[in-house]
Amino acid sequence: MRVIDENTITDAAIEQMASTPNPRLRQIMEAAVRHLHAFAREVDLTPDEWIEGIKFLTATGQMCSAYRQEFILLSDTMGLSSLINSLHDRRATEAGTKSSLLGPFYRQDSPTFELGESIATKAHGGPEIGIYGRVTDGAGKGVPHASIEIWQPDEDGDYDLQKHDPKEMDLRGRFFTDAEGRFYLRTIRPLGYMIPMDGPVGDMIRAQKRHGYRPAHIHFLIGAPGYREVVTALYIAGDEHIESDTVFGVTESLVAHVQDRDEASPFNGMPVIRYDFQLGAVQGAGSGRVGADPSQILKKTEAAAD
Amino acid sequence: MRVIDENTITDAAIEQMASTPNPRLRQIMEAAVRHLHAFAREVDLTPDEWIEGIKFLTATGQMCSAYRQEFILLSDTMGLSSLINSLHDRRATEAGTKSSLLGPFYRQDSPTFELGESIATKAHGGPEIGIYGRVTDGAGKGVPHASIEIWQPDEDGDYDLQKHDPKEMDLRGRFFTDAEGRFYLRTIRPLGYMIPMDGPVGDMIRAQKRHGYRPAHIHFLIGAPGYREVVTALYIAGDEHIESDTVFGVTESLVAHVQDRDEASPFNGMPVIRYDFQLGAVQGAGSGRVGADPSQILKKTEAAAD
Numbered sequence: 001m002r003v004i005d006e007n008t009i010t011d012a013a014i015e016q017m018a019s020t021p022n023p024r025l026r027q028i029m030e031a032a033v034r035h036l037h038a039f040a041r042e043v044d045l046t047p048d049e050w051i052e053g054i055k056f057l058t059a060t061g062q063m064c065s066a067y068r069q070e071f072i073l074l075s076d077t078m079g080l081s082s083l084i085n086s087l088h089d090r091r092a093t094e095a096g097t098k099s100s101l102l103g104p105f106y107r108q109d110s111p112t113f114e115l116g117e118s119i120a121t122k123a124h125g126g127p128e129i130g131i132y133g134r135v136t137d138g139a140g141k142g143v144p145h146a147s148i149e150i151w152q153p154d155e156d157g158d159y160d161l162q163k164h165d166p167k168e169m170d171l172r173g174r175f176f177t178d179a180e181g182r183f184y185l186r187t188i189r190p191l192g193y194m195i196p197m198d199g200p201v202g203d204m205i206r207a208q209k210r211h212g213y214r215p216a217h218i219h220f221l222i223g224a225p226g227y228r229e230v231v232t233a234l235y236i237a238g239d240e241h242i243e244s245d246t247v248f249g250v251t252e253s254l255v256a257h258v259q260d261r262d263e264a265s266p267f268n269g270m271p272v273i274r275y276d277f278q279l280g281a282v283q284g285a286g287s288g289r290v291g292a293d294p295s296q297i298l299k300k301t302e303a304a305a306d
Numbered sequence: 307m308r309v310i311d312e313n314t315i316t317d318a319a320i321e322q323m324a325s326t327p328n329p330r331l332r333q334i335m336e337a338a339v340r341h342l343h344a345f346a347r348e349v350d351l352t353p354d355e356w357i358e359g360i361k362f363l364t365a366t367g368q369m370c371s372a373y374r375q376e377f378i379l380l381s382d383t384m385g386l387s388s389l390i391n392s393l394h395d396r397r398a399t400e401a402g403t404k405s406s407l408l409g410p411f412y413r414q415d416s417p418t419f420e421l422g423e424s425i426a427t428k429a430h431g432g433p434e435i436g437i438y439g440r441v442t443d444g445a446g447k448g449v450p451h452a453s454i455e456i457w458q459p460d461e462d463g464d465y466d467l468q469k470h471d472p473k474e475m476d477l478r479g480r481f482f483t484d485a486e487g488r489f490y491l492r493t494i495r496p497l498g499y500m501i502p503m504d505g506p507v508g509d510m511i512r513a514q515k516r517h518g519y520r521p522a523h524i525h526f527l528i529g530a531p532g533y534r535e536v537v538t539a540l541y542i543a544g545d546e547h548i549e550s551d552t553v554f555g556v557t558e559s560l561v562a563h564v565q566d567r568d569e570a571s572p573f574n575g576m577p578v579i580r581y582d583f584q585l586g587a588v589q590g591a592g593s594g595r596v597g598a599d600p601s602q603i604l605k606k607t608e609a610a611a612d
Contacts, residue, residue, distance in 0.1 A: 004557035006392035013385030039341035061367005079319030086312035
């Protein structure tokens, strides 16, 4: 008869899961059990602390809706989402622009614009800026007709989906590079914002005395046939939270400077960001999108519960 | 400017959490981040797998209700609850009977019985058994007037709370030891049962080709002023799942034999279990209850969400 104690329980659990037919699921669950148990042993977790953890995870799950993904927010604020991005980049056979969080505000059906047009379709108080550059392959050669999807918050730090009528799109759109891989577009300068603080993750952030802000940024999803899709964001240099992003999306190579003077800019007299994106060669299946439309996750959840 | 990659992200997250005023919360969250990241790095978790994990945790949270605690079930089936019990036992200054899972079926307000009475207040088809023994201190001296709360499923593997009218109590009750620490009571022989399989944890158990059963068992919560409360269970020897409990509650010292003949038994001609429980000296605050009434967890959740 087996003796179960704080040392033998881990092997006992792994042994019982060894019947898992899918080898990848077996590997993931074995590692999950080992690391979860190692965590509990290291901090010598008490029953009272364990039940606090159960309450926190339950509240996180109950906060999720078609408009809110509190578990992704938890993953983001613990640095897990950023790590998943980095692991995804490391698996590339050919390096491209670094990945950053997709976030919860991406929509697939944003309108297509002509090069040079502005994605600011509503009236805004913030200053207009231009963004231009090239999409290149690993050798620096321009990728023609690459798709560039862009979305961002406004001068108050709000996305269109957070406005009165979430069906009206603004500050999001799709462009295609020209025959030399060049792109140029106009928008407004975004403001940083605080993550949603009215749920369990907000309680955690407050208990940790973290500020809860993300620095100002602009999202990009870039793809072309034959290349690896890049999900990333540019972070505006000079933002006061550029070194302390609550969700760890900022890295040096993604910090963009808004230049008041740029001789090469196609936008005369307008502050501009110049940034060249690089696409690696396509490889295997699988998405690099670390984030999701909350309603899609909940749909799957409800289907699974049926 | 900081470079965030798969190696630096862990320190970056821990550094941002270093402002946490409560040292124990800081320690727990730092360890949680380190072990969570080590898990993701070890299995080289992809964005598609990460989103599957987000969906699973979301579904687990949404399955929780006043009558169901799917996160405790997940903790149970991953061996975490059993580990928390063992860590709790190890912290005792004086050894007592080993802890086992409280589970979701404990109720505080069960009726008090006289020694020798049966907790089977409804008609049952299963065979009657006796249980007797002593509650002792660390030196083997009987503990007088110790409280013994007992609860168990019936001959079909169902608890009273799973029956037609969950308000009618059956197969649960409270006894007090006599002046020498002795107890003796009657009940019916319980049957093992399958954990709830209609939620995400059930999906996991099926994907792992585990049987999902718990061996037949009887729960005990034993306490007396000046002693450390023991939450435990006795597992009936001979049950076909005694070596493969889905929630890892069984350990050698908690396996009880139903004896057809026992000269010392106070119950003439009735099959009996003899078991002596041991209480360690009281020490510090904090509960040893690894489990909870699901409605109490949800109440806290709703309060927290206000």
